[in-house]
Amino acid sequence: MQQIAKELKGFVNEVGYLAQVNDFEFDLRYYSSEREVDFCGHATIAIMYDLIQTNKFLAEVPTLKINTNRGSLTVYNQTKSEDAVFIMSPVPEHKKILIDSAELEKQLKLTLGEVDTQRPISVINAGLTTLIVPIVSLEAIIKIKPDMEELKRFCVKSQIDIIEVYTAETRNKTNDYRTRVFAPTFGYLEDPATGSGNSAFGYYLIENDWWTEGLLTIEQNGLIDNYNVVKLQMQKDESNGIRVCFGGNAVTRIEGKYYIYK
Template sequence: MDVLRYAAFTTHPAGGNPAGVVLDASGMDATEMAAVASRVGYSETAFVEPLGQGRLNVRYFSPETEVPFCGHATIATAVAHAGVHGPGDLTFRTKAGIVPVSTTVAGDGSVVATLVSVQPRTELITEAQLGDLLKVLGWSASDLDPALPPMVAYAGAWHPVIATAEESRLADLHYDMADLATLMDRHGWVTINMIRRESDTVFHSRNAFAPGGVVEDPACGAGAAALGAYLRELGLIDLPAALTVRSGHHMGRPSTISVTVPECRESGISVTGTAVPIMHTPTEK
C-alpha cells in the first residue's frame, strides 16, 4: 500500500499543509485507515476507493479521529490522482456529501485543483459557547473584531469563525489541547477558524484542530470554504467574490488558498489550490 505525501496550497514541499493520500484503499476498513493515518502523522490522510468513471469514495482520517470532509486532503488527492490518471473532472463521495473536483494543468506545468463544497450553512454561536471558547484560547471579548461577529459556519464540516483586528492576537496561539478537544467534541466543531481581515478580499487564518490530535492546521480548505459561507451569509463581501486566505506562516509553512463565493446562498463555495509531492515514492509498510 503506497501512501503518497503531498503539501497542499503551496508550490514548495516545505510550505502548505501536508496530507497523506492512499489512491487505492479498496478493502481497507476504518480501523486500518485510522492506524495508517496515525503512523503518517499529518493532520489528514485521505483514503480513496475508486468507483470508476471519475467517481471516488473518499474518507479522511487525522491521527486521532475521522472527519466528514477535509479540503486540503481533497486538493492533495485530486493532484495525486491527476499525476497518475491525468487531469479532468472527478466526483468525490464523502461523508459530508458529493464534492465535485476538477484538475487542470497550469502554464508552468503544475496541477491546479478546484473543489466545490456541499451546500453551506451557518448558525449562531451562543454566548455560553463563545465564552467557553474564548476562555480556552486565552482570548477576551475585547480581542474580537466587532465588524466580523462570531458565528459557526459549515461547508462540509463545522467551524466557529472568530475574528480579531490585531495581528498580535492572531500570532499568539496557546491553548490546552485536552480542554479545547473536549469543547469541540461537545459541539461537533472540526477546527476553530481564527481570522484577521487584511483587506476586502484578503484574510489571514489560523485553524486549531485539537480533536484530531493536531495543534494547528497550516491550511484548512474546509475552513476556508466555511469562511466564504460566513462572509456571504452576513453580507460582509461584495458578490460574487474572489478571496485569498493566507495561513501557515506562523508555523513556517506559508499557504495560500483561493476561494470563490457565488451569489446564490444555496451554491457551494469553490476552493482552489495546488499541491506538490513531499517525497517521491513514500511507502507505508
C-alpha cells in the first residue's frame, strides 16, 4: 500500500484502500507518499460517493458503516436529495498546545496583524491533529505561500498533522467561511479539499458558539474564484452527543486498472 502511494505521488495526495466486510460495512485505510494517514476525509467522500453511484444496491441504502484507524463511522447516503454523501467525523480530541501568533505569521509568510488575535488559535483532532488559525481577511488568506520544508519542521516540532487557516470573508457571499489546509508532513504542501480538517474546524466553531444549527458551506483552497466546496452538518451519535458530519460529491478524473507484479 505504501509503495503504490509513493508511485502515485504528484497525481493524488492520498490513496484510499477499501475492503468490504459485509453488505453494508467496509474497512478503509489511507496512505500518502510519506506514511499511513489515520483518516482522510476527501478520500472517504470520493470512495463512498463513487461506490454508491456505481452500485445499484448501495444506492438505495440510507446509511453505511466504515471502519478506520480513528474508529467506526457512519456514512449517510444523500445522493438523491443533495447529490452528496456525508461522513460522521471521529470523536474530537482537544489538545492543549500553545503557539504564538507571531510565530504563525512567520511560518505562513504573513505580515504583522494578519493572524486574527481576536479569535482563538486551537488544536483539535477530528481525524488528524489540526492547528486552527484565524486570518483577518480573504486577501490575507489567499496570499499565504509558506515554505514547505520550513512548515514541515514546524509541524513536526509542534506535534500537529495539518494547519487549517480560515476567515469569515468569502468570495461567494452565500458561503460561510474560506479555509486553506497545509499538510507538509504528508509529502505535499496544500490539500485542496479536506474532510478531517474542516470537521475539526466545525467542532471549533461549536465550542465557541459560532455555529449552533443549519448547514455550513465552506470554500477551500488558495484560488480566489476556482475554490472547492465542503459542507458541514451536525448529527447526534448513539450517545446523543453532537458530531460534525462533512459532505460532498466527487468527479472521476482517471479510470483504469492497477497491475501488481511479483
